[in-house]
Amino acid sequence: MNLTPLNERFVLHFGEMGSRWGVNRTVGQIYALLFISPQPLNADDIVEQLGMSRSNVSIGLKELQSWRLVRLVHLPGDRRDYFTTPDDVWEIFRTLAEEKRKREVDPTLSLLREALLQEPQDAAEEHAQRRMREMHELIELLTTWFGEVQRLDPAMLERLLKLGTQVTRFVDAASRLGRSKED
Amino acid sequence: MNLTPLNERFVLHFGEMGSRWGVNRTVGQIYALLFISPQPLNADDIVEQLGMSRSNVSIGLKELQSWRLVRLVHLPGDRRDYFTTPDDVWEIFRTLAEEKRKREVDPTLSLLREALLQEPQDAAEEHAQRRMREMHELIELLTTWFGEVQRLDPAMLERLLKLGTQVTRFVDAASRLGRSKED
DNA sequence: TTGTAATTTCAAGAATTTTTGAAAATACTA
């Protein structure tokens, strides 16, 4: 691996974390390298710096593009494909959350909704459905909230997060003002 | 698999989702089965219902216990180990978040903090460090907020989530009241 | 067009992870 010790540790760490996040080590490493790179890199740069095969890099880049975590760019007078990560870390976070939602949360919600439409055949199924309903309600609540808050501009979002639990002071007042949102 | 079609679909789905969440298919299935089961199950019940080997169940249950997602209980007059998931889905969510944090977020924050202490050796490393700092700040902000909000009781948390972006109406007021929390 | 650069695909091999049955260990009962 052709990296300074500092960068190598970062890249290796994200390689390991990748596997916990549903992408493989290689994909994690490519992402990490692009994230810290001062300029866009082409596939051969990545091969050179990470010491993996050209085909592996090609597959990894495809995967990262499907996650919208890396972006294809072109440099003037060079017809190779170059890749970067978005500059704004908030945007990165939002993208990651959206993709995770699309790939994991939404299919789970569909499954649960479908299961809840079935007529339970016995007491055990009735109990199972009750559990599924609880899970469905929780996920629905969390993702609705998240989807809403995610649309705030980063500055507002940051202020909100920094307030933390202080916002609870306003929950009563807000409830009075915003009955319509309550169930 | 000895399950009704309804329950089988649920269990299979969570088996698949398991892999995206850093546990294997078996572990996901065992968890799903326990989640919807009306009473605690012992290892042989699980073997019987999911059709996997006894040793696999033993390993899976160990893993789930290490995540604190299943709980060992004993039934009077039966010395086998029985397992359940907690009743409250909020509690389950909290546990999951805490464990994910402990296993993924905290090690990442340590790595980043350590990297930020190094003296950059050249312009590229300086840029890499700048990126790592941005990432560190974002993760720190998100996890601090989450850790705080997580401590609210479920009822308050639920009200807060249902308000969604309505809380932004109070951000200005809150900022004035709570200067101490701002940076 | 034709030739070359760049990227992707693919099938085989390598590596890793999962699953299993058998044996070992542990925990209880009589």
Place this chain on the structure above:
DNA sequence: TAGTATTTTCAAAAATTCTTGAAATTACAA
């Protein structure tokens, strides 16, 4: 304590996933 029930460990087999070089495809330039 001896005997049995229960759980865990472990090494091998099975399954899956990852990686690769070579070939095929695509995209461009002359």
